[in-house]
Amino acid sequence: MKLNEFLKPNNVEFSKSDKKIYEVILKHPAHVQLITIQKLATDAQTSVASVQRYCKKLGYTGFKEFKFQLKNYLLQQLNFDKNNSSYLSNYLKVANSFKNIEEDKISNLAEALVSSNHNYIIGVYYSSMPAKQLAMGMQDLNKVSFYTDNYVNASHWVGLIEEEDAFVVFSVSGNDPYIKKYISEPLSKLSKTYLITFNPDTKLSKYFKNCIVLPGKAFANSSAIDPQSLFSLFVEMVINHITSY
Structure with a gap:
């Protein structure tokens, strides 16, 4: 008022x-x-x-x-x-600290998304929007990309996933127990797997070939909701990197 x-x-x-x-x-x-x-x-x-x-x-x-x-x-x-x-x-x-993210990590993810046969992308709850944003961005670039906002749906991808596919998971906390339960099997078969999180101490990194830790853990933990806009900022950086090739 x-x-x-x-x-x-x-x-x-x-x-x-x-x-x-x-x-x-x-x-x-x-x-x-x-x-x-x-x-x-x-x-x-x-x-x-x-x-x-x-x-x-x-x-x-x-x-x-x-x-x-x-x-x-x-x-x-x-x-x-x-x-x-x-x-x-x-x-x-x-x-502003996102400019300190190592360029080779962004390049590596961008290259994996572009060179893969298919992209499979997961984001749960508030992380679902940036996951969908990445999938749609890759579709706009004529790359077949799938997105889901829950691990049960992701478990149905098992029979579709091929060795040259890329698998990306967004997780603010990096403590999601459902990753092991539902998607550890397909992750073990792929080389282009990425966990994107704010948690530098995540124990889930063992299921992924690549783990990208974004700056701002304290901010993410104190936010009233998951800071999906920061994930979205990172997605924009990746898409911009691809389109600037």
């Missing part, structure tokens, strides 16, 4: 006095905590009774409760802005 909406709800009809009080508070909201009702009335060129009526129109018992609620509102907005600013700064810092 914006400050003007807090001070003047859409369902409230304002008088001329109300509008004067509203304009004074809107201009210097933080100052309201430091002044008396008499001072506010004077600054708004109205009366103490008018200020009280204004506060009651907003649903408060009087000026004292209004001041308390306004203070809480301003504190909430301050915390919201700080949190979002901090989140965005951390996100941009992680995104």
Whole structure:
């Protein structure tokens, strides 16, 4: 909610006095905590009774409760802005660190996707979008590519997979137990297998010939949702590498 909406709800009809009080508070909201009702009335060129009526129109018992609620509102907005600013700064810092990903790892994955007969790509939950993005990107480049967002479906690929195919799995945590259960067999038969994760200590790397660890583990672990946009950024880097050949 914006400050003007807090001070003047859409369902409230304002008088001329109300509008004067509203304009004074809107201009210097933080100052309201430091002044008396008499001072506010004077600054708004109205009366103490008018200020009280204004506060009651907003649903408060009087000026004292209004001041308390306004203070809480301003504190909430301050915390919201700080949190979002901090989140965005951390996100941009992680995104900028992607330039430090070893070029040969991107080249190796790009070459595998281009030279394979078929590409099989998995991403579960929030990791599903970048997996689908990679599959669609390769399809646009006329490479037969399959995508799924669960390991049960992936287990049905076993009879289709050939030695020259590429297999790519996106996993934020790198701790997915279903990899061993459902796809360890096809992974053992292929040379072009890739795990893309944020976890440098993943134990799943033993099932893959290649493991690409993206920067930003701490950010990924503290994010409210899996940071699929960072995976998507990496996918864009890979596709861009292929198209720049």
